[in-house]
Amino acid sequence: MSDLCRLTIHEARDLLRRGEISAVELTRAHLERIETVDARVRAYLHVDADLALAQAEDADRRRAAGEDDSLLGIPLAVKDIITVQGMPATAGSRILEGFMPPYEATVSRRLRKRGAVFLGKTNLDEFAMGWSTENSAFFTSRNPYALDRVPGGSSGGSAAAVAADEALVALGTDTGGSVRQPASWTNTVGLRPSYGRVSRWGVIAFASSLDQVGPLTKDVRDNAILLEAIAGHDPRDSTTMPEPVPRYEDLLEGGVQGMHFGLPREYFVKNIHPGVRRAILQAVDKLVELGATVEETHLHYTKYGMPVYYLVGTAELSANLARYDGVRYGFSAGAANMWENYRQTRGRGFGQEVKRRIILGAYALSAGYYDQYYLKAQKVRTLIREEFETAFETFDALVAPVAPVPPFKIGQSPTDPVELYLTDVLTLPTALAGLPCISVPAGFMEDEGESLPVGLQIIGKPFDEATVLRIAYAFEQATNWRQVRPQLA
Amino acid sequence: MSTLSADQVRYVAELVKLALTDEETELFAGQLSAVLDYASALEEVDTSRVAPTATVLPLRSVMREDKVEPGLSVDEALANAPEKQDGYFRVHAVLEGGQ
Numbered sequence: 250m251s252d253l254c255r256l257t258i259h260e261a262r263d264l265l266r267r268g269e270i271s272a273v274e275l276t277r278a279h280l281e282r283i284e285t286v287d288a289r290v291r292a293y294l295h296v297d298a299d300l301a302l303a304q305a306e307d308a309d310r311r312r313a314a315g316e317d318d319s320l321l322g323i324p325l326a327v328k329d330i331i332t333v334q335g336m337p338a339t340a341g342s343r344i345l346e347g348f349m350p351p352y353e354a355t356v357s358r359r360l361r362k363r364g365a366v367f368l369g370k371t372n373l374d375e376f377a378m379g380w381s382t383e384n385s386a387f388f389t390s391r392n393p394y395a396l397d398r399v400p401g402g403s404s405g406g407s408a409a410a411v412a413a414d415e416a417l418v419a420l421g422t423d424t425g426g427s428v429r430q431p432a433s434w435t436n437t438v439g440l441r442p443s444y445g446r447v448s449r450w451g452v453i454a455f456a457s458s459l460d461q462v463g464p465l466t467k468d469v470r471d472n473a474i475l476l477e478a479i480a481g482h483d484p485r486d487s488t489t490m491p492e493p494v495p496r497y498e499d500l501l502e503g504g505v506q507g508m509h510f511g512l513p514r515e516y517f518v519k520n521i522h523p524g525v526r527r528a529i530l531q532a533v534d535k536l537v538e539l540g541a542t543v544e545e546t547h548l549h550y551t552k553y554g555m556p557v558y559y560l561v562g563t564a565e566l567s568a569n570l571a572r573y574d575g576v577r578y579g580f581s582a583g584a585a586n587m588w589e590n591y592r593q594t595r596g597r598g599f600g601q602e603v604k605r606r607i608i609l610g611a612y613a614l615s616a617g618y619y620d621q622y623y624l625k626a627q628k629v630r631t632l633i634r635e636e637f638e639t640a641f642e643t644f645d646a647l648v649a650p651v652a653p654v655p656p657f658k659i660g661q662s663p664t665d666p667v668e669l670y671l672t673d674v675l676t677l678p679t680a681l682a683g684l685p686c687i688s689v690p691a692g693f694m695e696d697e698g699e700s701l702p703v704g705l706q707i708i709g710k711p712f713d714e715a716t717v718l719r720i721a722y723a724f725e726q727a728t729n730w731r732q733v734r735p736q737l738a
Numbered sequence: 739m740s741t742l743s744a745d746q747v748r749y750v751a752e753l754v755k756l757a758l759t760d761e762e763t764e765l766f767a768g769q770l771s772a773v774l775d776y777a778s779a780l781e782e783v784d785t786s787r788v789a790p791t792a793t794v795l796p797l798r799s800v801m802r803e804d805k806v807e808p809g810l811s812v813d814e815a816l817a818n819a820p821e822k823q824d825g826y827f828r829v830h831a832v833l834e835g836g837q
Contacts, residue, residue: 347818348818349817349818351810351814351815351817351818352810444793444794444795445794445795445797458792458793458794484802487797487800488793488795488797490795490797550783552779553779553780553783555776556773556776556777556779556780557780559773559777560777567754571754575820576819576820576827576829577818577819577827578818578819578820579818579820580820581820581821583820585830586830586831587829587830587831587832588755590830591755592755592756592757593757595754595755595756595757596756596757596758596759597757599756601762604756604758604762604766605766605769605770607754607756608747608750608751608754608756608758608766608770609770609773611750611753611754612742612746612750612770615750615753622774622777624790625780625781625785626777626780627790627791627792628783628785628788628789628790628791629780629783629785629788630790630791631785631788631789631790631791632783632785632788634791634794665769665772666769666770666772666773667772667773667776670773670776681791682794683794683795711794
């Protein structure tokens with residue numbers, strides 16, 4: 250492997266600035282890396298070498314003309330639910346196979362303006378609904394640390410691409426944990442920004458009150474750089490806050506000395522793997538060693554996160570996915586009349602998990618059940634938010650595990666939806682509350698003879714990504730789990 | 739115990755115009771009954787004085803200046819259409835007995 254593929258943004262930035270490497274060299278190295286390992290990792294749904302090299306040449310020209318930017322000439326990957334001009338967008342679904350978006354997401358446009366190079370689109374669970382990429386209509390991505398296991402999901406392709414050095418950084422989306430959980434399972438850094446921090450315009454909708462785009466990176470500094478590039482108010486998304494975006498990279502230093510963290514007991518659930526528990530408790534010891542105080546606390550509403558999320562989230566997606574009617578874009582079944590074409594297009598175009606969730610959401614919204622399920626869930630969502638608000642009167646941040654279990658072996662995910670839905674029980678409440686949270690590498694655990702990554706979750710106050718990143722940075726600098734690389738050759 | 743019968747699954751599927759096979763209908767009825775049963779835990783929470791959360795943001799009714807801005811051209815908007823004709827999406831007759 251070329252050493253160029255091991256670089257972070259900030260390392261590559263220095264070499265590009267000094268003229269020691271070019272964006273074309275950096276891009277070519279990554280395209281070769283994809284060529285070498287992606288048949289095994291299967292991170293990408295779509296790679297466009299010609300387009301990437303043309304963008305890299307353009308970045309080199311811009312630099313020669315005097316331009317300078319952290320992202321100028323940086324090759325990256327984008328989850329295939331975020332639109333990029335000139336690339337197909339499938340959302341991992343047959344119903345969008347062949348769809349070429351006639352527009353581009355705000356986050357992609359911002360990166361393009363800064364001179365980033367788009368290598369391709371990464372695999373995901375269909376419409377971001379899943380934990381493993383096994384719900385992708387196309388194939389299952391692999392965990393670079395154990396190729397017989399899933400990388401997590403739904404942003405599993407993006408996480409696998411970064412972990413396997415097939416992209417410097419990647420974008421994912423997190424509706425209920427889809428950036429943090431794959432980050433935790435692939436030894437990468439994954440941030441879910443506060444709801445309203447990053448534009449959703451041009452991101453194919455799943456659950457509109459929950460969806461957020463987030464960076465997946467090799468280290469915390471890169472995460473800060475990428476977040477700053479995509480964050481901020483967007484006139485095209487009325488749910489972005491008109492808040493100034495701090496220069497996150499300049500706020501990483503300072504450490505955790507004197508900070509007070511809460512450790513919610515309820516996040517150590519009954520089915521937590523002993524290896525996860527051990528890694529998290531060691532991480533807590535490390536934070537104390539670094540000068541923080543950590544106190545056990547309670548978040549009593551944690552257990553309601555799962556039902557609230559699945560009622561609110563499925564209600565929203567059942568409405569959002571009604572747009573797939575086989576008329577304006579995507580797959581059309583070609584049935585004889587209008588209603589039959591709607592039924593058949595959706596019946597054949599959507600996979601099983603998507604159909605199951607549409608039914609649940611439509612049921613929760615239907616006459617006679619609306620108050621019992623949907624409205625009730627929205628009220629409990631308020632209590633979940635208020636409980637976090639109260640916690641933040643005492644604590645600077647909360648620390649917790651990300652996923653209670655190690656990555657599943659491929660084909661061995663639980664088949665019972667309740668058991669599956671409980672996989673993201675530790676990432677759902679924060680999503681419902683709209684809080685910024687990160688998964689940062691916290692070591693490795695043993696499971697059936699394999700050594701697997703574990704992530705530490707750090708949860709912050711709304712719009713305080715800077716503190717979340719600063720804590721993660723202090724922890725990363727003191728531990729450096731990133732140096733443990735996957736053995737891919 | 740909350741249950742969702744196969745007939746209720748069929749009814750909801752028809753509301754959202756989604757074709758399900760008989761196997762899917764039976765499977766979803768069983769699985770979603772289990773999910774709803776789990777969700778019934780919410781009943782134990784007293785929410786009599788709690789307002790619902792639809793969005794976590796304090797923003798309401800965001801307005802912008804009523805100014806025309808360029809949008810997609812007709813060709814761009816139709817580029818992905820399965821069927822089109824004379825600058826329009828081609829659709830099946832919407833009214834019964836239509837041609």
